[in-house]
Amino acid sequence: MKRVVIALTLSALPFAGQAETCPDALDHSADIDALIAQVQGAASQADARVISNQMWELWTDAPDVRAQALLDQGMGLIQIGDLAGAYSILNALVDYCPDYAEGYNQRAFASYLRKDYAAALNDLDAAIDLSPTHIGALSGRALSLLGLERIDEARAALKHALQLNPWLAERALLEPGGALDPPGKDI
Template identity: 35%
Template sequence: MEDPSLAALLSDLKDTEPQVRDRATQQLWQRWYRQKGTYGLNGLQRAEVLMTAGEMAEAEQLLSDLINQLPDFAEAWNRRAVLHYLQGRYSESLEDCDRVIDLNPIHFGALHGKGLSLAALGQYREAITAFRAALEIQPYALINQRLILECTARLS
């Protein structure tokens, strides 16, 4: 049975009013970060602090430990995908993005990240597909529209 509050948030992502879309986006991120309660949230927050401080190895270890303890915690996989992307480890980022999407098919952030990783690997057609999938969920995300145009130009 589908969660009616989730369905409402997904509908709000398509609203013509920016405030409605922004609120829905924030609520989805909160839901994803809080999926595993205080323990999971605290782990993600510690990893973010480490990443911000440039302590990437420590952040990666923390996220990997969190993933080992909570393998269905999509946001832990997503944060590690971001870390890998920031380090230029695009294939590893792509693998983590795919895991997030397996766990949470509506994760527009992971779809966007998948597109970024594919584009960085020169796989522009596949990147366009990922950005389009993100746009199906979040149609007003101008960044994905722009990235589709950039990838299309690279194919010419």
Template identity: 35%
Template sequence: MKTTAILVVSLSFFTLFSASLVLAEDSIEFAVKPNRELTKIQHNQLDTLFLSLRNAKSAVEAYGHEKEIWRIWMTPKDEKLAALMYTAMGHIDDEQYKEAITTLNMVVSRFPKYAEGWNQRAFAHFHLDQYEESLNDIAKTLKLEPRHFGAMSGRGIIYINRGESLLAKETFIHAMNYHPYLRSRNLLLTIPAEVKELFI
């Protein structure tokens, strides 16, 4: 009897945990594997920058903080990782997305706890219309860096492209909790009025 009771309680907990896992995907608490290819100093800088970004009084001020955040995200401490990212970003700049994915496959394989490797591969998949692959990489990015407004923005754009307006709205609003002047926030205006009313 005691064993049965424990089993019931365990199953109930598992059900609740499974349901909450989806809701907590992008939360700071869910980041059980931190972005370890950045230094402690960089993590401290990011904390300060995100606080300043959230409290920015203008778009100009916000974009200054955003630029610094991107600089840190794109500056890993490992030289081999940095070299791979340099190559991958060169491919992306040249719109050679398949080549970029080949390089980024090596990045995420060798350095799986580096958030920007997953994010840039998501970006490359997006430009090849490989939305499921992109969404999977975005989820990995957000587990490592829950504040990644760039990854959230990409997710929102994919939802819009797939006609999932409510999910898109939720995603953009969530991203704006971290970056109130998010560049893609204007896409909220493209969402039908009835979807806005349903969300509110």
């Protein structure tokens, strides 16, 4: 039933007359770099969260109306737990806009929640190739590597993400007792 509603919703969107190819993704890299500098100097978790939300607004700014509708639909399905439906919609987004990093990142999130860590990792690598400072994709990569029990790689990936945003909640994984806490030396 949900898929029928999705198909009807998407078919009703004003796509008639639009090109069959996605326009270039907007280049928000300078704004993201400025926000990264701000989050690195944030005085508190609350301040960092505001800055992180501004990054997400830029990452989720799709190239056109059709791509935005697909992204919003896919993210909405993730929120209600329809991961198969979300994956399908986000797959359509990636097919339509193969140069838009957030399509891959959100599809990876749907895969991660389905515990398909290998598929998530493939999409996260694609997102990072397109947007090397996408902190969400970088931290998602660390979590996917952890899911695959590739601990050393997960630790390195998370440390890289934390260099960009030291306030990530995932930093707790590196704290003593965390899943990525480096093993100690026996005395």
